[in-house]
Amino acid sequence: MKNLSLFAAALLAAAPLAAARADTTFVPAQSDTEYLAKDHLIGAKVHGAEGKIVGDIEDLIVSADNQVVGVVMGTGGYLGWAEKKVGVSLASLKFEEKDGTLFVSLPDLTKESLDTAPEFQRKKPPKSLFDRTKEKLNEFSDKSQPQIDEAKKKAQEAYDAAKEAAGPAYEKAKEAVSGAIDSAKEAVGGSEQQPAPPAEAPPAEPTPEQPAPANP
Numbered sequence: 023m024k025n026l027s028l029f030a031a032a033l034l035a036a037a038p039l040a041a042a043r044a045d046t047t048f049v050p051a052q053s054d055t056e057y058l059a060k061d062h063l064i065g066a067k068v069h070g071a072e073g074k075i076v077g078d079i080e081d082l083i084v085s086a087d088n089q090v091v092g093v094v095m096g097t098g099g100y101l102g103w104a105e106k107k108v109g110v111s112l113a114s115l116k117f118e119e120k121d122g123t124l125f126v127s128l129p130d131l132t133k134e135s136l137d138t139a140p141e142f143q144r145k146k147p148p149k150s151l152f153d154r155t156k157e158k159l160n161e162f163s164d165k166s167q168p169q170i171d172e173a174k175k176k177a178q179e180a181y182d183a184a185k186e187a188a189g190p191a192y193e194k195a196k197e198a199v200s201g202a203i204d205s206a207k208e209a210v211g212g213s214e215q216q217p218a219p220p221a222e223a224p225p226a227e228p229t230p231e232q233p234a235p236a237n238p
Contacts, residue, residue, distance in 0.1 A: 062124045068095055069127040076136055079126065083109060094142055109142040
């Protein structure tokens, strides 16, 4: 890849891409002097003063105006375990082209300076509008929860008081209904015990007299 060392540093230190491409919105393809950080920078090995690998680039540090000001380098550890994250300024890095690949180094880095370097402190990204709205809703819910609990408590107390007050009236009405049912049963039972009066036989109809035989 031609002029890799030149455009590698130029890309990182250049003005925001939007300003460089003010005449268009979309970028159909990268030019011959551009590359993707994922392809050549992210994951690139960083070499120390003696040429030994001291770490690898894991992320970019970008300013508020979209300028790359440094990189986050992972160093030490084994397969990611106990790895130390170190922030390195862009000006301290040296980019070269060796055998068609990007060679990144820290010429002034020594083992002692790396061991005593402060661990990079990563801040949480700014909260989105959705996250802020969600927090406000949770905050409102937390503040209104005691009022909701108090209202539930008062409603339960009112229900218990009404139930207790209605208890005697309910029992009285229950007794009245039970007494009416018993009275109705007694009335029905008494009428069934009285024998029914015998039915009177209807009067016999007179037998029509037969006419006397006529004399010859």
